[in-house]
Amino acid sequence: MRIGMVGLGRMGANMTTRLLRGGHQVAAFDRDPAAVARAAEGGATGAGSLEDLVRALGETPRVVWVMVPAGAPTEQTVDALAALLGAGDVIVDGGNSNYQDSVRRGAALAARGIGFVDAGTSGGVWGLAEGYSLMVGGAPEAVAALRPALETLAPAPDRGWGHVGPVGAGHFTKMIHNGIEYGMMQAFAEGFSILKHKEEFSLDLAQVAEIWRHGSVVRSWLLDLAARALQEDQALSDIAPVVSDSGEGRWTVAEAIALDVPAPVITHALIARLRSRDAEGYGDRMLAALRNQFGGHAVTRATPKAEKPA
Numbered sequence: 001m002r003i004g005m006v007g008l009g010r011m012g013a014n015m016t017t018r019l020l021r022g023g024h025q026v027a028a029f030d031r032d033p034a035a036v037a038r039a040a041e042g043g044a045t046g047a048g049s050l051e052d053l054v055r056a057l058g059e060t061p062r063v064v065w066v067m068v069p070a071g072a073p074t075e076q077t078v079d080a081l082a083a084l085l086g087a088g089d090v091i092v093d094g095g096n097s098n099y100q101d102s103v104r105r106g107a108a109l110a111a112r113g114i115g116f117v118d119a120g121t122s123g124g125v126w127g128l129a130e131g132y133s134l135m136v137g138g139a140p141e142a143v144a145a146l147r148p149a150l151e152t153l154a155p156a157p158d159r160g161w162g163h164v165g166p167v168g169a170g171h172f173t174k175m176i177h178n179g180i181e182y183g184m185m186q187a188f189a190e191g192f193s194i195l196k197h198k199e200e201f202s203l204d205l206a207q208v209a210e211i212w213r214h215g216s217v218v219r220s221w222l223l224d225l226a227a228r229a230l231q232e233d234q235a236l237s238d239i240a241p242v243v244s245d246s247g248e249g250r251w252t253v254a255e256a257i258a259l260d261v262p263a264p265v266i267t268h269a270l271i272a273r274l275r276s277r278d279a280e281g282y283g284d285r286m287l288a289a290l291r292n293q294f295g296g297h298a299v300t301r302a303t304p305k306a307e308k309p310a
Contacts, residue, residue, distance in 0.1 A: 002027070003146045004053045006043070006077055007095075008035035011121065012067035014128035015094070015153060016044055022152030027056035027261020038106040040304075050077075054084045062144030065092040065119075068245070070101075078105055090142045094119045098248050099172035102137065106167030113140030116167055119150075131155030135177070136163050137170030146273035179252030181222075182245075186269035188226050196234075206230040235239055243273040 001024055005016045005308035008030035019026050020043045028039035029047040040046035047053035054062060062085060066077050074097055081091055091114060092101060109116045117138035123130060132153045136143055143163045144212075151157035164173050195203050209227035215221050229236065249270040256263035291297040 001025070001063070001151050002057055004029070004047075004057050004062070005039075005067065006030070006050065006053065006064060006081070007067035008032070008039055009067065010125055011094075011127065012076075013039065015065070015067065016133070017042055018131075019058045019149060019152055020044060020126055023044060024149060024152060027051040027053045042147070050080050050084060052083045054081070058251065060086060060088040062089045062151070063092065063145055064090070065094055065149070067094050067121075070095050075105075082109060082114060085114055089114075090115035090117060090145050092117045092119055092146060093171075094121045096174070096178075096248055096250055097171050098247075099137075099168045099170075099175060102171045103168035106138070110139075112266040113147070115139060117142050117146055118167060119146075119175065120170045120172075122174065122177060127153075133158055133177075134161035135170045135173040137165050137172070138163070138168050139166070174250050175255070176247035179247065179263070182249045182252075182269035182273070183265040184220070184222055186265075186272055188222060192226065192230075205234050205270070241276055243276045244271065245273050249273070 003019065003024060005012055005019070006029050006175065008016065012030070013035065016026050016039050026039075026044040027047050028036060028044040029050060029052070030036050030039075032155045033048075036046040045056050053064070057064070064081055064085070066074060066081070068074055068077050074095055076091060078091055078093065085144055091109060093105070093116070094153050097118065099118070102116070106116040106118070113263070115138065117136060119137075120135035121127075121132050122135075123132035133153075134150055134154055136146075136150065140163070154161035155171050164170060192205055192209075195205055195208060206227065209223060209230050213223055213227055249266065253263060253267050254272055256266070288297075288299045289301055292299045
């Protein structure tokens with residue numbers, strides 16, 4: 001099929017390459033001309049603007065896949081495309097948008113006769129080689145127009161992707177997927193930390209991970225990645241203990257609260273990420289101070305900061 005790709009970051013560029021390898025015609029646009037040039041070198045039709053991209057797609061039905069950051073960038077891109085497209089065309093949001101935004105965007109575009117598909121996309125930098133897991137929401141006719149691309153982007157035409165429900169269902173499913181991911185990552189992190197601290201056994205963590213990868217009940221792609229990281233450096237000495245989050249874990253926890261669904265593991269995993277970014281550690285200082293106040297427990301005094309030269 002002929003498809004437009006807006007956003008040529010790591011995910012968008014790799015998806016463009018996978019589509020081209022699958023025999024599709026791709027018109028590609030990014031605000032960075034160098035990214036467009038790289039896509040063109042790979043066989044895509046480079047576009048200097050959204051107008052050029054829509055023009056390159058030819059006649060309706062035109063399908064444009066958006067891979068830009070969630071929030072304002074996605075909102076602005078979808079609005080701009082809506083002004084250029086018409087009835088029968090389809091816009092796909094493959095980013096990490098909040099599902100409520102997708103429901104709103106879908107309704108606004110439907111009023112103009114433009115289809116909207118929210119495609120929760122998982123696979124990261126490995127998607128080019130392994131394929132992407134795609135959770136797709138939208139009207140049946142809009143998803144049908146996109147099917148050839150979905151079958152190419154997925155690990156196989158008949159697996160790794162699915163039409164999970166109406167507009168919003170794709171991003172909702174991806175949101176919960178990411179919440180589960182938080183919990184699994186946290187469990188591996190805590191387990192390997194316990195192993196590392198059992199110093200008298202001098203455990204080879206890379207060896208342990210490799211053993212677990214085959215036949216154990218915790219074998220998984222995340223464990224494969226953990227094993228790879230440990231083979232490179234068991235001490236992880238070059239990595240700061242600061243973990244960011246995309247926001248989807250927060251949305252998952254908020255949704256669990258709204259639905260009265262207990263989700264302690266996912267919630268704890270999110271809090272652990274927030275804690276990793278607390279460089280000041282004020283909460284821990286207060287805990288130490290309280291123990292000293294009510295029980296006379298010893299406190300470790302902080303090293304005074306060196307004064308700045310006058």
